[in-house]
Amino acid sequence: MRAGLAGWAFAAPALLIIGVFFFVPVLGAFAVSLTDFDLYALADLHNLRFVGLGNYLELLHSRDFWRALGNTCYFVIAGVPLSIAASLGAALLINSRLTRLPALFRTVFFAPVVATLVAVALVWRYLLHTRYGLINWALGGLGLHPIDWLGDPHWALPAIILFAVWKNFGYNMIIFVAALQSIPADLYEAAHLDGANGWQTFRRVTLPLLRPTMLLVGVLTVAGYFQLFAEPYVMTEGGPLQSTTSVLYLMYEQGFKWWNLGLASAIAFLLFLIMLAVTALELRFSRQRESA
Amino acid sequence: MRAPLARTLIHLALVALAVVTLLPLVWMLSVSFMPQGEASAFPPPFLPHHPTAANYRLLFAADGAGRYLANSLWLAVLTTLCSLVFNSLAGFAFAKLRFAGREALLRTLLAALVIPSQVAMMPLFLMMKWLGFVNSYAGVVLPAAAGIFGVFLVRQYALSIPDELLEAARIDGAGELRIFVRIVLPVLRPILVTLAVLTFLGSWNDFLWPLIVLTDQSMYTLPVALATLSREHAQDNELMMAGAVLTVLPVLLLFLALQRYYIRGILIGSVKG
Numbered sequence: 001m002r003a004g005l006a007g008w009a010f011a012a013p014a015l016l017i018i019g020v021f022f023f024v025p026v027l028g029a030f031a032v033s034l035t036d037f038d039l040y041a042l043a044d045l046h047n048l049r050f051v052g053l054g055n056y057l058e059l060l061h062s063r064d065f066w067r068a069l070g071n072t073c074y075f076v077i078a079g080v081p082l083s084i085a086a087s088l089g090a091a092l093l094i095n096s097r098l099t100r101l102p103a104l105f106r107t108v109f110f111a112p113v114v115a116t117l118v119a120v121a122l123v124w125r126y127l128l129h130t131r132y133g134l135i136n137w138a139l140g141g142l143g144l145h146p147i148d149w150l151g152d153p154h155w156a157l158p159a160i161i162l163f164a165v166w167k168n169f170g171y172n173m174i175i176f177v178a179a180l181q182s183i184p185a186d187l188y189e190a191a192h193l194d195g196a197n198g199w200q201t202f203r204r205v206t207l208p209l210l211r212p213t214m215l216l217v218g219v220l221t222v223a224g225y226f227q228l229f230a231e232p233y234v235m236t237e238g239g240p241l242q243s244t245t246s247v248l249y250l251m252y253e254q255g256f257k258w259w260n261l262g263l264a265s266a267i268a269f270l271l272f273l274i275m276l277a278v279t280a281l282e283l284r285f286s287r288q289r290e291s292a
Numbered sequence: 293m294r295a296p297l298a299r300t301l302i303h304l305a306l307v308a309l310a311v312v313t314l315l316p317l318v319w320m321l322s323v324s325f326m327p328q329g330e331a332s333a334f335p336p337p338f339l340p341h342h343p344t345a346a347n348y349r350l351l352f353a354a355d356g357a358g359r360y361l362a363n364s365l366w367l368a369v370l371t372t373l374c375s376l377v378f379n380s381l382a383g384f385a386f387a388k389l390r391f392a393g394r395e396a397l398l399r400t401l402l403a404a405l406v407i408p409s410q411v412a413m414m415p416l417f418l419m420m421k422w423l424g425f426v427n428s429y430a431g432v433v434l435p436a437a438a439g440i441f442g443v444f445l446v447r448q449y450a451l452s453i454p455d456e457l458l459e460a461a462r463i464d465g466a467g468e469l470r471i472f473v474r475i476v477l478p479v480l481r482p483i484l485v486t487l488a489v490l491t492f493l494g495s496w497n498d499f500l501w502p503l504i505v506l507t508d509q510s511m512y513t514l515p516v517a518l519a520t521l522s523r524e525h526a527q528d529n530e531l532m533m534a535g536a537v538l539t540v541l542p543v544l545l546l547f548l549a550l551q552r553y554y555i556r557g558i559l560i561g562s563v564k565g
Binding site (some may be wrong): 096125134175 | 304437535
């Protein structure tokens with residue numbers, strides 16, 4: 001009894017904060033998404049009208065929304081496999097028993113993860129500069145023509161993907177290193193005795209044992225990459241020609257530039273539903289492969 | 293015969309990757325010490341010919357960087373303190389104190405982890421407006437003062453506290469709060485350091501919500517100010533790089549000092565969360 005009261009008393013402050021500043025707004029977001037909440041309603045709530053699913057229908061008929069969703073999916077579909085491949089590659093290098101100073105390399109590779117996104121996005125904006133950037137200078141050294149990375153609608157999103165891989169690969173690398181270290185050494189010894197070479201061992205021993213980690217990393221990274229926002233905000237302002245406008249960028253502009261809070265809430269909810277569906281698909285796909 | 297070759301190849305790959313990883317950060321530092329205009333040249337210079345701290349002076353004198361630095365620091369410290377107090381209390385309660393509805397609450401919180409925080413932002417802004425917290429520290433700190441992830445981080449760790457230890461203290465007549473302060477907190481210390489590092493870095497690096505809720509330039513955090521300034525000073529590479537250094541350096545140093553704790557947080561969060 002006493003413990004029961006104490007338990008509630010201990011948990012209450014955190015639950016109150018999470019409830020008031022997270023759960024209530026999430027439910028509120030659904031309510032707001034069913035209204036035409038805009039600048040006029042912000043000034044006087046009497047201007048607020050219930051529009052049902054009107055905002056959602058408007059979005060499904062809006063070229064801007066599909067464009068933003070397309071850009072975001074492009075970022076996820078190209079960015080996630082590249083990021084995971086880079087993370088796994090770095091983890092394998094660090095985990096090799098031949099490697100000296102693995103802790104030092106681990107720290108170095110992790111540095112971009114903790115670096116403030118806005119600041120390093122600015123750095124990359126200059127690295128990607130058409131005339132003075134280091135990247136085009138390096139390409140020139142290879143005999144390639146300079147690319148207008150952030151000014152060309154075809155290259156802007158790939159450039160942001162490149163940046164995102166650099167920024168994030170260290171995070172999943174840490175998870176992969178932990179998973180690799182938990183693989184028993186005698187499995188590798190057995191493979192070696194059976195005459196397996198390095199690649200065969202990787203394919204037949206390492207990769208299958210990494211599958212649960214792969215799923216976890218995949219789900220987390222996909223969810224994270226769907227939330228693309230600061231990179232285009234800092235590097236391209238969503239352009240050129242909306243080629244880097246992500247769903248969240250659209251939400252921010254609709255909500256806090258044009259004050260269409262109803263429509264912005266509908267955008268946020270649609271993104272959430274899409275993320276939920278994709279995560280469910282990933283889990284299902286992995287289960288099927290496991291039973292197959 | 294094969295091992296030395298493999299060793300060389302592995303180290304070549306590692307060093308190449310390290311160069312790619314560090315080059316943008318080193319270049320940022322180098323350009324920040326160049327006089328204005330020097331970085332806009334071809335081929336791009338790697339090191340300043342005449343290193344100068346003029347960009348940093350300008351940043352503090354003309355662009356109010358001291359103010360942004362203070363805002364960032366103050367907000368990160370406040371958020372971290374709140375998060376430590378509220379999440380450790382709740383995390384311990386969910387691990388070790390039986391109370392009505394505990395399991396149902398736990399399941400609800402866990403399920404809610406899939407909801408991205410941006411969904412809440414529009415109503416949250418209206419709520420903050422109604423409370424008068426738009427453009428205030430409270431508007432930034434309150435939503436981050438406790439979090440589902442923080443509660444779970446502490447709970448996972450607190451599960452390992454032996455019940456006998458708590459029972460013995462109760463038999464000795466100690467109150468729950470006293471037990472928490474005297475016995476539980478010392479045991480939780482490592483995970484609290486982890487939580488503190490994660491919260492501090494999260495708050496310092498946060499961008500979207502401060503951008504929304506801080507409307508006056510004098511309240512801006514470093515990332516918000518940097519993003520805004522970079523739109524005004526698009527051509528001033530050297531000045532912007534100085535701003536980037538000022539923003540990144542504190543968190544990089546903090547990470548270097550406490551990386552063991554930070555990495556444990558990632559592993560607990562991803563393996564069990």
